[in-house]
Amino acid sequence: MTSGRVAYYGPAKSMPAYYAHLGYPCPPLSNPCDYYVDLTSISYRSTDEEAETTATVDALVAAFARHQNAELDADDSADSLVTALGEPGQVAPASPVKRTVSSASNARRAAQMPGFGRQFWLLFKRNVWHQWKDRTTLLLELVQAALMAVVIGSVFWVWQPIA
Numbered sequence: 001m002t003s004g005r006v007a008y009y010g011p012a013k014s015m016p017a018y019y020a021h022l023g024y025p026c027p028p029l030s031n032p033c034d035y036y037v038d039l040t041s042i043s044y045r046s047t048d049e050e051a052e053t054t055a056t057v058d059a060l061v062a063a064f065a066r067h068q069n070a071e072l073d074a075d076d077s078a079d080s081l082v083t084a085l086g087e088p089g090q091v092a093p094a095s096p097v098k099r100t101v102s103s104a105s106n107a108r109r110a111a112q113m114p115g116f117g118r119q120f121w122l123l124f125k126r127n128v129w130h131q132w133k134d135r136t137t138l139l140l141e142l143v144q145a146a147l148m149a150v151v152i153g154s155v156f157w158v159w160q161p162i163a
Contacts (some may be wrong), residue, residue, distance in 0.1 A: 002040040007060045009068075022063055 008015055016032045019025070024039055026032045040057055043049045114122070131138045 001059065002057050003042065005057075006068075007057065007064055008102045009064070018067075021122045022060065024060075070154070 008018060010018070012033070013038060016026045018038060019039070024036075026035045040060060041053070042057055043053045131141075
């Protein structure tokens with residue numbers, strides 16, 4: 001996402017090939033995610049740099065819109081990428097993409113959503129599972145909670161002398 005627009009959506013392992021095809025290969029020995037986050041960010045250091053990065057971002061968003069409109073799968077061949085995106089290294093100027101979602105589709109999606117209780121239970125269960133996998137951290141958190149209870153309890157304890 002860049003400025004609320006999608007510049008890439010798909011498997012992380014396909015991202016370097018996708019951007020390389022657009023003429024933005026990831027430099028050697030650099031993290032692809034960091035490189036592409038920087039590529040899709042608008043720099044406000046100077047007006048020239050802002051204009052340049054905005055144009056790059058607009059072009060990347062437009063290229064992804066064409067890719068999305070062609071409804072390619074993540075495992076498509078390079079030939080189908082050329083068909084959808086144009087020749088390698090060429091990024092077209094931005095063009096708005098209009099997507100409409102019917103209210104029936106929204107209603108169907110809402111009806112399929114689990115209720116609050118189910119969502120809470122699933123999240124609680126997942127959290128317990130993740131905590132249980134790291135027992136050392138779980139033990140330290142329990143000890144910390146017990147110590148905090150003793151400290152806070154002792155601050156508010158009302159001592160009364162024995163008569």
